[in-house]
Amino acid sequence: MSENVTVPVHVTIIMDGNGRWARQRGGERLMGHRNGVKSVRESCEFAVEKGIKYLSLYAFSEENWSRPKEEVEGLMALMVKSVLEERETFRKNNIRFRVIGHRERLSPELLEKIDEAQAETAGNTGLTLIVMLSYSGKWDLVNAASRYAADACEAVRRGETPPQLDEALFSSYLCTAGIPDPDLLIRTSGEQRISNYMLWQCAYTEFYFTDVLWPDFRKSDFADALDAFSKRDRRYGKIK
Ligand code: IPE
Ligand code: IPE
Ligand code: MG
Numbered sequence: 001m002s003e004n005v006t007v008p009v010h011v012t013i014i015m016d017g018n019g020r021w022a023r024q025r026g027g028e029r030l031m032g033h034r035n036g037v038k039s040v041r042e043s044c045e046f047a048v049e050k051g052i053k054y055l056s057l058y059a060f061s062e063e064n065w066s067r068p069k070e071e072v073e074g075l076m077a078l079m080v081k082s083v084l085e086e087r088e089t090f091r092k093n094n095i096r097f098r099v100i101g102h103r104e105r106l107s108p109e110l111l112e113k114i115d116e117a118q119a120e121t122a123g124n125t126g127l128t129l130i131v132m133l134s135y136s137g138k139w140d141l142v143n144a145a146s147r148y149a150a151d152a153c154e155a156v157r158r159g160e161t162p163p164q165l166d167e168a169l170f171s172s173y174l175c176t177a178g179i180p181d182p183d184l185l186i187r188t189s190g191e192q193r194i195s196n197y198m199l200w201q202c203a204y205t206e207f208y209f210t211d212v213l214w215p216d217f218r219k220s221d222f223a224d225a226l227d228a229f230s231k232r233d234r235r236y237g238k239i240k
Contacts, residue, residue, distance in 0.1 A: 005230040008183035010054035012205070013043065014197060017189025017213030024213075030074040035215035037082055041089065046219045047127050048093050050226070054128045054179060058197055062102060062136035076110060079133065083113045087120065094126030100175050101135035130179065137199030144173035176201055184229045186222075188214045206232045 018032030025031070040057060047055040059079070065072060083097075090097050099114045106114075148170065152162035163169060171177060181201045185194070190211040194202065208225045210217075233240070 005226050007050055007052060007226070008229055009052070010056065010180050010182045011047065011052055011184045011186065011225075012056040012058070012182040012198065012202075014058045014185065014187040014195065015039070015214040015217075016187060016191055016195075018215060020189065021213040021215040029071055030078075032213075032215055033075055033078055037078070039214055039217040040082070041086070042219050043217065043222055044089070044093070044095065044127065044129055046222045047129075048095070052127060054130065054182075056100075056130035056132055056179075056182065058132045058135070058195075060101075060133050060135070061196060062105075062134060062139050063196065065105065065134070076107060080110050080113050083110075083117050087117055090117065090121045090124065090129070094124045095121060096124040096126070096128045097121045098128060098130045099133050100130055101133040102139060103134075105134045128179070130176075132197075135175075136196040137194075138196055140174050140176070140198070141200060143175070144170060147173050171200070174200060181205065184208060184225065186210065186225045188212050188217055188221075204234065204236055206234065 015036060018036045019029040020032070021035065022029050022032030043057070044055060060075060064075075086097075089095070097117050099118065103111060148165060155162040176198065181203065182198065182205045185197075185202060185205045186208045187194075188210055190209065192209050194207075198205075206229055208228050210221060210225070212221050
């Protein structure tokens with residue numbers, strides 16, 4: 001990685017290609033998911049080393065619930081195991097762990113492990129690691145809109161004027177409230193789409209696509225993405 005890179009505040013990764021990685025080796029899809037855990041660990045370490053403040057990882061989409069039962073159950077069991085095993089890494093590296101998504105769809109067992117890890121790391125001040133689990137961009141937007149509508153109705157019921165909806169207020173209803181929008185989005189496996197990910201939050205995010213399959217993603221691949229990011233000219237609609 002070159003010396004003068006601009007370090008993004010928030011990097012988000014669509015971790016894709018586990019199934020193809022396993023198929024190339026004649027294995028079950030779950031073997032790919034299991035091997036993706038090492039890439040998660042390396043990415044976290046790299047983010048800590050580089051002083052990235054937020055690393056969010058798209059681990060499971062709302063649409064992924066439609067995969068075969070066996071794969072979904074295997075993935076959820078892997079989540080429980082990983083959350084348990086990584087607690088020591090979070091502690092050692094001052095990582096704050098958060099999970100964002102449609103909690104109601106997760107099992108009580110998984111929710112318990114998540115809540116414990118979140119509570120245990122809540123005071124950590126280094127990297128914030130966010131796992132997007134049972135998340136989708138459209139779900140987040142609809143959820144935010146309904147929550148605002150409920151609050152507005154409640155205000156009217158009390159005889160008050162509901163707060164004027166603007167971008168800042170709307171953002172506060174998204175489940176990423178308080179987290180800066182991603183500066184850089186990395187997607188592995190060669191697909192060039194965002195698959196219903198952070199639709200609102202990625203309004204001005206820089207996209208980086210790589211053919212590397214997620215289980216093969218290493219620190220050097222992350223460094224390549226940061227190099228590419230530092231060459232981007234972010235104009236936000238203005239003229240420089
Ligand atoms: C990404 O890998 C992990 C999840 C979506 C849970 P895939 O399972 O989508 O792997 P491919 O895209 O089929 O290779
Ligand atoms: C996106 O990958 C979701 C995650 C990586 C969690 P998918 O494999 O589900 O996306 P599509 O189906 O190729 O768009
Ligand atoms: Mg995929």
